[in-house]
Amino acid sequence: MTQRYDVAIAGGGPAGAAAAWQAVQTGARVVVLDKADFPRDKPCGDGLTPRAVSLVQKMGLADEITKFHRVDGVTIFSPSQWELSFPRRPGMPNHGYCIARRDLDTLLLEHARSAGAEVRQSAEVAGPVVDEDGRVAGLTLKSGERVLADAVIAADGAYSPVKRALKLTSRYNGYSAIAIRAEMQANRPDSDSLAIHLKLAFQKDQLPGYGWVFPMGGGRINVGLGYVNTYKRWQQINATQLLGEFVASLPPEWELPAINELHKAKAVQGWRLPMGFTAWPPWRPGVLFAGDALGAARPASGAGISKALQSGLAAGECAVAALVNGGPDDFTNYQQRITSIWGREYRQGRLFHRLAGIPAVANAGVHLLDGVNQAKSLARLPFREDTRSAS
Numbered sequence: 001m002t003q004r005y006d007v008a009i010a011g012g013g014p015a016g017a018a019a020a021w022q023a024v025q026t027g028a029r030v031v032v033l034d035k036a037d038f039p040r041d042k043p044c045g046d047g048l049t050p051r052a053v054s055l056v057q058k059m060g061l062a063d064e065i066t067k068f069h070r071v072d073g074v075t076i077f078s079p080s081q082w083e084l085s086f087p088r089r090p091g092m093p094n095h096g097y098c099i100a101r102r103d104l105d106t107l108l109l110e111h112a113r114s115a116g117a118e119v120r121q122s123a124e125v126a127g128p129v130v131d132e133d134g135r136v137a138g139l140t141l142k143s144g145e146r147v148l149a150d151a152v153i154a155a156d157g158a159y160s161p162v163k164r165a166l167k168l169t170s171r172y173n174g175y176s177a178i179a180i181r182a183e184m185q186a187n188r189p190d191s192d193s194l195a196i197h198l199k200l201a202f203q204k205d206q207l208p209g210y211g212w213v214f215p216m217g218g219g220r221i222n223v224g225l226g227y228v229n230t231y232k233r234w235q236q237i238n239a240t241q242l243l244g245e246f247v248a249s250l251p252p253e254w255e256l257p258a259i260n261e262l263h264k265a266k267a268v269q270g271w272r273l274p275m276g277f278t279a280w281p282p283w284r285p286g287v288l289f290a291g292d293a294l295g296a297a298r299p300a301s302g303a304g305i306s307k308a309l310q311s312g313l314a315a316g317e318c319a320v321a322a323l324v325n326g327g328p329d330d331f332t333n334y335q336q337r338i339t340s341i342w343g344r345e346y347r348q349g350r351l352f353h354r355l356a357g358i359p360a361v362a363n364a365g366v367h368l369l370d371g372v373n374q375a376k377s378l379a380r381l382p383f384r385e386d387t388r389s390a391s
């Protein structure tokens with residue numbers, strides 16, 4: 001059986017749902033294929049930055065998002081403690097939210113469906129259909145079914161089967177973080193701040209990363225950590241053990257479970273987080289990459305939800321614009337869009353990665369943040385969202 005669409009999207013996470021929602025606004029015939037059955041979980045810190053909130057608002061979900069746990073700023077432990085509120089920016093919220101991904105992703109995908117996209121769950125994509133000219137012309141499901149489309153959007157996450165099947169090389173390939181988290185009950189009042197702990201060490205080396213404690217509401221917290229792979233001994237790190245040490249370093253009066261209990265309860269989940277545009281350029285004939293499949297997470301902080309939404313919206317819009325104006329062989333418009341929004345920031349971010357991977361530099365950086373008079377403004381940098389407009 002073969003079906004034909006204007007746009008077929010592999011993956012119904014934030015990137016895929018945003019792309020679908022945007023593409024159907026123009027009347028395009030859109031299908032989203034996801035291997036999971038929603039609601040499904042996704043290993044994440046569950047923290048939405050103000051920019052992510054603004055994009056959810058842009059998709060028409062301003063009221064729905066207020067039901068979740070609101071956060072008004074970031075507390076940075078370096079190990080000195082800095083309280084930072086999110087900046088006020090024109091047309092942007094000055095707060096974020098913490099939302100379990102099973103709730104957020106279900107909300108977004110349902111929204112794309114009610115806007116007109118066809119959503120197929122338990123539909124695992126095996127790879128792209130590639131025509132005789134080498135152009136991606138659709139997706140093949142594991143069941144053998146072929147779904148043909150004028151444009152394919154690969155929003156199939158960090159391990160993107162579409163990207164792997166195409167054996168793409170990119171000059172930015174390999175930039176990635178390892179992140180791990182566990183959700184748990186804590187004996188403390190709910191906070192309205194995201195806590196970031198910059199002191200994160202492996203055998204006395206300061207790691208290029210940080211630990212976090214994000215409040216979920218109802219006494220639950222999401223505790224996790226992440227580090228980038230420019231640190232040369234990253235493969236020697238036992239991430240679960242490191243998370244256990246981090247959990248144990250938190251205030252004893254919170255009465256947090258030990259890591260082996262969390263592990264037994266299957267609360268500990270790790271995942272790879274590609275960043276800095278691992279699929280560059282972000283398109284090939286017939287296909288555009290968005291979200292983690294593009295490696296869209298911010299190199300400085302690892303914030304990936306806002307970038308998944310932003311790149312998904314841009315991919316949905318640019319795919320349709322290119323189809324209407326000349327066909328699917330050229331999605332340069334998408335590349336131009338991504339470059340104009342993030343080009344400079346991501347160039348600096350990749351450099352930041354390489355430098356932070358050197359323990360002496362990472363250590364000096366944290367020391368500087370901790371001690372210098374301007375620590376407050378310096379500390380804002382890694383967690384601040386770019387102030388340019390999200391178009």
Ligand SMILES: Cc1cc2nc3c(=O)[nH]c(=O)nc-3n(C[C@H](O)[C@H](O)[C@H](O)COP(=O)(O)OP(=O)(O)OC[C@H]3O[C@@H](n4cnc5c(N)ncnc54)[C@H](O)[C@@H]3O)c2cc1C
Nearest residue numbers: 011013014015035044045047125157179271291292304305
């Ligand atoms: C531990 C951890 C903590 C994080 N914390 C934060 C945070 O607090 N804030 C933040 O902004 N970012 C965070 N991130 C990053 C964020 O989770 C990702 O950047 C974001 O989920 C990317 O969205 P996406 O839609 O591209 O991919 P995903 O959310 O991974 O969605 C991809 C979808 O594709 C589907 N899929 C995969 N393979 C197939 C297939 N073969 N066929 C069909 N469907 C398929 C999956 O089922 C999934 O639904 C974190 C990442 C990790 C690993």
